[in-house]
Amino acid sequence: xxxxxxxxxxxxxxxxxxxxxxxxxxxxxxxxxxxxxxxxxxxxxxxxxxxxxxxxxxxxxxxxxxxxxxxxxxxxxxxxxxxxxxxxxxxxxxxxxxxxxxxxxxxxxxxxxxxxxxxxxxxxxxxxxxxxxxxxxxxxxxxxxxxxxxxxxxxxxxxxxxxxxxxxxxxxxxxxxxxxxxxxxxxxxxxxxxxxxxxxxxxxxx
Amino acid sequence: xxxxxxxxxxxxxxxxxxxxxxxxxxxxxxxxxxxxxxxxxxxxxxxxxxxxxxxxxxxxxxxxxxxxxxxxxxxxxxxxxxxxxxxxxxxxxxxxxxxxxxxxxxxxxxxxxxxxxxxxxxxxxxxxxxxxxxxxxxxxxxxxxxxxxxxxxxxxxxxxxxxxxxxxxxxxxxxxxxxxxxxxxxxxxxxxxxxxxxxxxxxxxx
Numbered sequence: 001x002x003x004x005x006x007x008x009x010x011x012x013x014x015x016x017x018x019x020x021x022x023x024x025x026x027x028x029x030x031x032x033x034x035x036x037x038x039x040x041x042x043x044x045x046x047x048x049x050x051x052x053x054x055x056x057x058x059x060x061x062x063x064x065x066x067x068x069x070x071x072x073x074x075x076x077x078x079x080x081x082x083x084x085x086x087x088x089x090x091x092x093x094x095x096x097x098x099x100x101x102x103x104x105x106x107x108x109x110x111x112x113x114x115x116x117x118x119x120x121x122x123x124x125x126x127x128x129x130x131x132x133x134x135x136x137x138x139x140x141x142x143x144x145x146x147x148x149x150x151x152x153x154x155x156x157x158x159x160x161x162x163x164x165x166x167x168x169x170x171x172x173x174x175x176x177x178x179x180x181x182x183x184x185x186x187x188x189x190x191x192x193x194x195x196x197x198x199x200x201x202x203x204x205x206x
Numbered sequence: 207x208x209x210x211x212x213x214x215x216x217x218x219x220x221x222x223x224x225x226x227x228x229x230x231x232x233x234x235x236x237x238x239x240x241x242x243x244x245x246x247x248x249x250x251x252x253x254x255x256x257x258x259x260x261x262x263x264x265x266x267x268x269x270x271x272x273x274x275x276x277x278x279x280x281x282x283x284x285x286x287x288x289x290x291x292x293x294x295x296x297x298x299x300x301x302x303x304x305x306x307x308x309x310x311x312x313x314x315x316x317x318x319x320x321x322x323x324x325x326x327x328x329x330x331x332x333x334x335x336x337x338x339x340x341x342x343x344x345x346x347x348x349x350x351x352x353x354x355x356x357x358x359x360x361x362x363x364x365x366x367x368x369x370x371x372x373x374x375x376x377x378x379x380x381x382x383x384x385x386x387x388x389x390x391x392x393x394x395x396x397x398x399x400x401x402x403x404x405x406x407x408x409x410x411x412x
Contacts, residue, residue, distance in 0.1 A: 007405050011398040015380060036382045079404035089329075093299030097396065105400055123295075143407060144400070168407025170399055174221060176242045184406040186399050190303065192217040193376050193392050194311055198285035198350060199213050200390040201374030 002050060007074070009047050012037050014070045021063050029060035079168070080105050083142050085133075085157060086149035087112040087122055090172050094146055095123045107146075109136055130157075134164040141165075148172045208256060213280070215253050218243050220276045227269050235266035285374070286311050289348050291339075291363060292355035293318040293328055296378050300352055301329045313352075315342055336363075343370040352376045353383075 002010075016036045020028055030048070031041040048054065048061065053069040055061035084091050087110050098105050110127040112118060118129045128136060136142070145166045149157060154173040161169065162183050169185045171177060177185055208216075222242045226234055236254070237247040254260065254267065259275040261267035290297050293316050304311050316333040318324060324335045334342060342348070351372045355363060360379040367375070368389050375391045377383060383391055 002405075004402065004406070007402050008398060011401040012395070015395075015398070016382070019381065038382070074401055074405055076404060076408050079408055082400070089299040089302030093295040094396065096295030105397060144404060146400075168403035170396070170403050175225065176222065176244070184403055186403045188394070188396065188399055189218070189221075190300065190376070190394065191311060192214060192221070193394055194288070194350065194352075195217040195280055196210065196213050197374035197376050197390055197392050198282060199280055200207075200210070201349060202282050202285055 002073070006047055006050060009037065009039060009043070010051065010070050010074060013044070013047070014067055014074070017063050017067045017070075021067065025063055027055075027059045027062050028066075030055065032060070075104075078141065079144055081108045081140070081142055082106075082144035082146055082170075083108055083133075083137060084110040084125070084146045084148060085161070086147065087114070087117050087127060088148060088150075091146075091148035092122065094148060094172075095125050108140055108142055133157075133160055137161070137164040137166060144168045144170070146170045146172070147177075151175050208279070212253055212256060215243065215245060215249070216257065216276050216280060219250070219253070220273055220280070223269050223273045223276075227273065231269055233261075233265045233268050234272075236261065238266070281310075284347065285350055287314045287346070287348055288312075288350035288352055288376075289314055289339075289343060290316040290331070290352045290354060291367070292353065293320070293323050293333060294354060294356075297352075297354035298328065300354060300378075301331050314346055314348055339363075339366055340370040343367070343372060348372070350374045350376070352378070354378045357381050 013033060016033060030044040034041045034044045048066065051069055051073045053066060084095055084107050087095070091110065095107055095110055098107055107125045110122060110125045111130055111133055112127060113130055117127050120127060143166060145161050147154065147158070147169055151173055154175060155177060158169065158177050158179060162180050167183050169183065171185050171187045174189060174191070179185055219239060222239060236250040240247045240250045254272065257275055257279045259272060290301055290313050293301070297316065301313055301316055304313055313331045316328060316331045317336055317339055318333060319336055323333050326333060349372060351367050353360065353364070353375055357379055360381060361383060364375065364383050364385060368386050373389050375389065377391050377393045380395060380397070385391055
């Protein structure tokens with residue numbers, strides 16, 4: 001298994017390679033890729049080596065070949081579908097975001113408690129009441145859930161998700177969640193990002 | 207200056223300490239804090255030591271004292287206000303999110319090109335046309351911007367933001383941005399988070 005920071009960087013490299021491909025570039029040097037990814041060339045070469053790929057000293061990496069190599073390591077079609085739990089501002093943003101921009105990822109369904117949102121499509125995503133959670137996850141063999149619900153109900157819903165077969169959670173709820181072994185949770189903490197930007201913004205001025 | 211991962215962890219500890227305080231807990235051991243922060247006790251003790259604070263072997267850290275110590279390092283009131291650029295789904299979610307939950311951070315203004323959004327409050331945040339960007343940032347001495355605009359216009363807007371005095375950017379736009387020295391940019395990449403969750407979710411099952 002690759003270390004977490006490596007997976008994060010590979011994911012970032014691939015997005016850069018996609019843009020390079022879109023702009024007609026067919027090869028890229030490690031130092032170019034490093035600069036665009038805010039990394040360094042030695043790190044890029046180490047990461048690419050770890051997935052068993054290599055470039056040529058004269059031409060660098062082939063853009064298409066490296067994209068494919070990263071995809072072979074990162075992608076599993078079964079894990080490119082998810083459900084969104086909670087269609088408040090944040091849940092709606094997530095649904096709208098992936099609906100608009102990221103065709104490789106799809107949101108199969110959304111769940112909410114609001115009768116006005118249930119039983120219709122929101123941003124093209126069919127939306128159900130919370131009582132349908134287990135049934136739909138099981139029927140569609142969904143394994144990834146995006147959690148955007150209020151704190152007080154989060155742990156209870158997570159218990160239901162894990163029992164229903166969810167093994168990966170993108171967590172927008174700012175509390176630590178207890179999950180069974182084998183379930184991976186990643187917190188997306190926008191307030192923490194802001195704090196970090198503020199800290200380094202201040203220091204760089206001083 | 208503290209390293210980036212340390213700042214991220216301190217930010218996370220503080221959020222946990224706030225919840226602990228809310229639930230009436232007055233002291234916490236490093237191993238307890240570590241478990242809630244998905245870290246380890248040695249790391250917690252090292253991080254706390256780096257900001258010049260310490261606990262007692264018998265009682266651990268005092269919750270209130272450690273919160274204050276972290277705040278002294280991380281907080282600058284001038285950097286707890288920001289502007290949001292772009293009120294699409296994501297920008298609206300950010301505005302709604304900080305409006306609802308995070309009183310320490312405030313969004314002073316939002317900017318958009320949509321006449322329907324300009325000249326009124328959205329989620330309680332006054333919203334202006336893009337032509338007011340420089341004037342408002344300067345008048346209110348704003349230094350942090352949250353960027354949630356379409357890719358093709360991102361670099362041009364970033365140039366204007368930096369010229370107007372912005373020194374920190376929370377970037378939701380999935381492209382590398384060029385900024386002058388002294389400006390700190392942090393990318394929030396939800397697709398990358400999803401990829402990471404999918405990768406580790408699959409591996410843990412296998």
